[in-house]
Amino acid sequence: MSLPDLQAGVWRHWKGQDYLVLGLGHDADVEGRTVVVYVPLYDVPGPRLAVRTLEGFLEEVAPGVARFAYRGPA
Numbered sequence: 001m002s003l004p005d006l007q008a009g010v011w012r013h014w015k016g017q018d019y020l021v022l023g024l025g026h027d028a029d030v031e032g033r034t035v036v037v038y039v040p041l042y043d044v045p046g047p048r049l050a051v052r053t054l055e056g057f058l059e060e061v062a063p064g065v066a067r068f069a070y071r072g073p074a
Contacts (some may be wrong), residue, residue: 001035004058011069014055014061017042020074025051 003024011019018041027033035051061067 003054006036006054007070007073008055009073011038012071014065014067014069018071019050019068027051028050 006021006024008021008023011021013019019038020041021036021038024035025035025037027035034052034054036057038050038052039048040050057068059067
């Protein structure tokens with residue numbers, strides 16, 4: 001399976017918050033499921049690391065509106 005070249009660095013969520021993407025990972029319970037591992041760059045309750053499926057991370061939330069947009073290196 002060929003994976004996209006997802007840049008590590010700062011990504012902005014379409015709602016305005018910034019996140020530090022660390023890279024890609026795999027779901028240990030679901031063969032073939034790739035996840036994006038990232039850290040919110042703002043205060044959140046609970047664990048700091050977050051994951052989202054690669055497909056969910058790259059999807060559009062509305063026509064022409066990406067869920068996340070690359071901002072640049074950390």
